[in-house]
Amino acid sequence: MSNLLETLINDLRPNGGHIFYHYNNKENYIHNVVSFIVTGIKNGDHILLAENDRHMLDINKKLQKELSKGQLENLHFINNYDFYYSNGNFHPHTIVNYFLKNIEPFIEKGASLCSWGLxxxxxxxxxxxxxxxxxKQVDSLVKEKGITSVCAYDSKRTSDSLKELLMRCHGVMLTDDEVVYLKQT
Structure with missing residues (x-):
């Protein structure tokens, strides 16, 4: 999957893209988030990662083998619970504003940015x-700012109806073993 993910990220440069990652397997998930981070950082991007603490332990172990200390300075971690529930509940407008607050320093400096959120x-x-x-708000924002953004969902916790809706909000769907370009209206 690394080569497939690397190709996808490079295909979306420099305009960015909004990717719905619907994963089944934790090991594949960890492998793919690490590939995303390594590819982005080697491309010179800053990576904003909203991830849970359990996964971060495994992700950090793998990243230590792939990237130097200096390169790791381009990785900016936010606990996903703090990110998505910073206002005490999942409120779209508040989360998007929090996202903007976190990316604005990079945008102002003209830095290239990618994001990954579980x-x-x-x-x-x-x-x-x-x-x-x-x-929908993030889709509009990533297009406007030229960000490559992955929104990851565990398939075991995502209903078929929500999956269908999410496919309409993203330009690309990623699974553990394939990339599907979605037609957006």
Missing amino acids: IEWGEDKEINDDVVEYE
């Missing part, structure tokens, strides 16, 4: 509308 929530079905609203 989106997790409980069993609250009512949050689906908020997730879709958030994804």
